[in-house]
Amino acid sequence: MRTLQPILTGELFGEVRRELLSLLKSLGDEEWKRPTAAAKWNVKDVALHILGGDVGNISRRRDAFSLKADLSSHEKLVAFINEINASWVEAGQRVSAPLLIDLLDHVGRQADEYFAGLDPFAMGGPVDWAGTKPMPVWFDVAREYTERWHHQQQIRVAVERPGISSRELYFPVLDTFMRGMPHAFRSVDAREGTMVEIQIVGEAGSSWFVEKVEAGWRLGEQPPSADATLKIDQELAWRVFTKAIDAQTAAREVEMSGDRPLAIQALSLVAVLA
Numbered sequence: 001m002r003t004l005q006p007i008l009t010g011e012l013f014g015e016v017r018r019e020l021l022s023l024l025k026s027l028g029d030e031e032w033k034r035p036t037a038a039a040k041w042n043v044k045d046v047a048l049h050i051l052g053g054d055v056g057n058i059s060r061r062r063d064a065f066s067l068k069a070d071l072s073s074h075e076k077l078v079a080f081i082n083e084i085n086a087s088w089v090e091a092g093q094r095v096s097a098p099l100l101i102d103l104l105d106h107v108g109r110q111a112d113e114y115f116a117g118l119d120p121f122a123m124g125g126p127v128d129w130a131g132t133k134p135m136p137v138w139f140d141v142a143r144e145y146t147e148r149w150h151h152q153q154q155i156r157v158a159v160e161r162p163g164i165s166s167r168e169l170y171f172p173v174l175d176t177f178m179r180g181m182p183h184a185f186r187s188v189d190a191r192e193g194t195m196v197e198i199q200i201v202g203e204a205g206s207s208w209f210v211e212k213v214e215a216g217w218r219l220g221e222q223p224p225s226a227d228a229t230l231k232i233d234q235e236l237a238w239r240v241f242t243k244a245i246d247a248q249t250a251a252r253e254v255e256m257s258g259d260r261p262l263a264i265q266a267l268s269l270v271a272v273l274a
Contacts, residue, residue: 004219006138007179008120009145009172013112016145017104019164020050020152024101027159032097036158037244041089043155044100048092049085050151051104054111056084057144062114074128078273115141129271130180142176146271149173150242165234170204174234177241177271178208182217184269185210190227190262197226198266202234210266228262231255241271 024047032044060066069080120138127135127143149164156163164170194212211220232254239245247267256263
């Protein structure tokens with residue numbers, strides 16, 4: 001068990017972007033229309049969503065320009081995100097595939113440079129799926145990285161291309177997801193010292209431990225033994241934590257030992273907002 005460290009992803013955005021551009025350039029006309037795991041979106045819609053994320057981040061973060069919205073509650077935030085995502089994808093239907101690729105390259109490089117240039121150890125705002133407390137900038141940047149990785153993965157699955165599963169590019173995604181695990185256990189009542197192991201199997205995998213302490217739950221160090229263990233393949237893990245597969249279905253495809261309800265609780269983690 002390694003000691004938990006900050007997740008520094010700023011230099012990885014460019015590599016994942018290049019992988020995306022190479023993938024999209026290889027697609028035939030019909031492949032752009034294939035459905036994905038992203039609700040009702042096809043491949044082109046997901047690519048438009050990735051572009052929309054870059055446009056929004058550059059405008060809001062770098063240029064201090066944002067739309068007015070009531071974000072006074074989690075529900076209103078999610079509704080706002082769903083609304084702007086849907087309107088962006090609808091408007092993007094008039095954009096050709098070659099132009100979309102050009103925009104992803106041009107705008108994406110600006111976004112990559114912006115994230116790489118931030119001070120990862122400054123304090124930022126909360127990462128909503130991991131709690132309400134302010135978080136270091138590195139966590140917020142890592143969250144943005146997971147967005148780009150998992151949406152590209154959705155496209156790769158849809159067009160039957162190999163995923164990006166190298167340890168260099170995938171482990172930071174899993175490590176970021178796991179930082180939200182204490183929040184996923186926040187409503188679980190257990191004795192102090194209870195420990196749950198989440199073991200992700202594969203080249204990019206590792207083991208993480210969530211521990212019950214007086215103040216709630218936290219990611220802990222490896223104990224002599226865990227009260228419950230969830231063992232999940234890395235190809236299933238990202239699908240579970242991004243809502244591509246529901247927890248009930250996933251429970252039939254994982255291994256569990258010890259306290260089964262505790263192990264199942266780990267499948268409730270959702271590391272996306274909308």
